Amino acid sequence: MKHLIPFILAILVLTGTVVADPALLELASPAKSATTSSVPASSGNAKVLPGPKLEGPGALATLNTLKVKGKAPATGYNRNGKFGNGWKDFNGNKCDERQDTLKRDMSGVKYKDAKKCQLASGILADSYTGTTIKWKVNSGSVDIDHMVALKNVWISGGQQLSQDQRLAVANDPLNLMASQASANRSKGDANAAEWLPSHKPFRCRYVAIQISVKKKYALAVTRPEADAMRRVLNTCPKQKAAKVTPIKLVATKAPPVAPKSHAAPTKKPSVNATKPPAVSPGAFCAKADKGSRGIGKKNGKSYTCKTSSTDTRLRWR
Numbered sequence: 001m002k003h004l005i006p007f008i009l010a011i012l013v014l015t016g017t018v019v020a021d022p023a024l025l026e027l028a029s030p031a032k033s034a035t036t037s038s039v040p041a042s043s044g045n046a047k048v049l050p051g052p053k054l055e056g057p058g059a060l061a062t063l064n065t066l067k068v069k070g071k072a073p074a075t076g077y078n079r080n081g082k083f084g085n086g087w088k089d090f091n092g093n094k095c096d097e098r099q100d101t102l103k104r105d106m107s108g109v110k111y112k113d114a115k116k117c118q119l120a121s122g123i124l125a126d127s128y129t130g131t132t133i134k135w136k137v138n139s140g141s142v143d144i145d146h147m148v149a150l151k152n153v154w155i156s157g158g159q160q161l162s163q164d165q166r167l168a169v170a171n172d173p174l175n176l177m178a179s180q181a182s183a184n185r186s187k188g189d190a191n192a193a194e195w196l197p198s199h200k201p202f203r204c205r206y207v208a209i210q211i212s213v214k215k216k217y218a219l220a221v222t223r224p225e226a227d228a229m230r231r232v233l234n235t236c237p238k239q240k241a242a243k244v245t246p247i248k249l250v251a252t253k254a255p256p257v258a259p260k261s262h263a264a265p266t267k268k269p270s271v272n273a274t275k276p277p278a279v280s281p282g283a284f285c286a287k288a289d290k291g292s293r294g295i296g297k298k299n300g301k302s303y304t305c306k307t308s309s310t311d312t313r314l315r316w317r
Contacts (some may be wrong), residue, residue, distance in 0.1 A: 045095045050105035050127050050208060052213040056243030059208035060233045062215050068218040071155045082158070083150050083170040097171045101144050105178035106135065120142035128183035130199035144183040147175050147206070148213045148312075153190035157219040162250045165217065174242055175213045193224035196232070204236040218249055279303055279316045290314055 056062070076082075088098035093102075103109055106122030114161040124133040124142055135142045150158075153169055161169070169175055187195045192207050207229040214221060221229070223276035232237055279285070279294030285305035294303050294316055 010219055031312075035232070044238045048107045050125065050179070051205065052242055054205065054208055054212070054214075054240045054242050056212070058237075058243045059204075059211050059239045059241040060230070060237060063211050063221075063226065063229055063233065066211065066214055066226070067157075067220040068223055068226055069156075071222060072157075072159060074155050076149065076159070077151055079150055082154065082163075084167045088167060088171040090168070090173065093187075093226040094277050097173065097176060098144050100137075101173065101176045101178055102142070104173070106300045106317060112137065122272040124178055124180075125175065125265055126199075127182070127202040128179045128182045128197040131180065133180060141181055142178055143181040145177050145187070146170065146177045147177055147209045148188035148219065149187070149191075152191055153217070153219060155255070156214070156221065157217070161217065165247055165250070168247075169213070170216050172213070172216075174209070174216065174244070175301070188249075191221065191222065191225040193228040196228070203232045204239045208234045208239050208241050212244055215246060217247055233250040244295055276302070281316055283316050285314045285316055287314065 007188075060239075087098045089095065090097050091100065093100070099117050099119060102119045103116075106119070106124050107143075108142055109122040110120045112118040112120045119137060121134075121136045124135055126133055131143050146153075148156075148169075150170055153161075153166070158166060158169070168280060183197065192210060196203050197206055211218070211229060276293045276295045278297045281296050281299075281301070281303055285294075289305040292305050295301070295307070296303060305314055307314060308317060
């Protein structure tokens with residue numbers, strides 16, 4: 001009997017006797033197997049949009065708040081020395097930021113470890129090129145790009161950051177994105193005036209992320225860089241930047257001042273000191289000159305106005 005119901009309903013629909021109701025047709029359809037109806041679709045296979053979330057103020061408005069300056073000299077730049085050697089655990093989840101970024105930006109991820117830190121494989125919908133990459137560990141097909149390259153950080157204000165702040169910008173998820181390795185390497189340390197992703201639909205988000213990073217870390221943009229960003233954002237005026245809290249620059253400490261010496265200062269001879277008077281040896285001298293020194297008029301020797309053991313009168317002796 002249960003097999004006749006779908007058949008009868010189908011005849012009635014075809015003849016126009018009844019109007020097809022989706023709920024009725026679902027009742028009339030053959031029962032689905034428990035394995036297909038009870039297991040939801042795997043979220044791991046859903047397409048993932050790589051990169052950080054942009055849910056803050058308008059990107060154009062944020063761009064207008066950035067300082068516009070020329071590039072600082074790259075003197076002293078050292079990637080490992082100034083920005084840390086290797087990936088750090090920025091968010092304290094005991095997984096380094098390379099693994100966290102791969103996990104965030106890929107779908108269908110599989111892990112090498114039970115802790116789910118080390119990825120073995122995944123699928124990247126690459127934003128830079130618009131291609132899909134089936135990635136496996138050690139394949140070399142995917143890099144983690146610093147959206148604002150670390151050398152660009154250095155020449156746009158990074159020299160004024162503290163070491164901890166430079167470690168932060170090198171490991172901040174806001175500044176990281178999984179991307180096709182060759183695209184990342186073609187970018188190098190270029191800014192937006194010098195390089196943009198070949199996948200044009202991503203360019204608005206690309207410059208919005210860079211603007212967000214520069215806002216957060218008090219970094220400047222060059223005039224050509226700002227103009228290039230503005231041209232991109234003029235095609236998407238509603239594009240948002242990330243919601244960030246700008247860092248506070250740590251004032252550079254002045255060199256320590258040497259402690260003052262407590263030794264008595266050496267007295268410099270007075271330029272205006274009175275020269276000893278010219279005197280005649282043996283001549284009488286006044287009480288006011290007692291103890292004073294004089295210079296012999298003819299011989300240039302030094303004499304003092306004083307008495308002697310046999311003469312109580314003051315003479316130049």
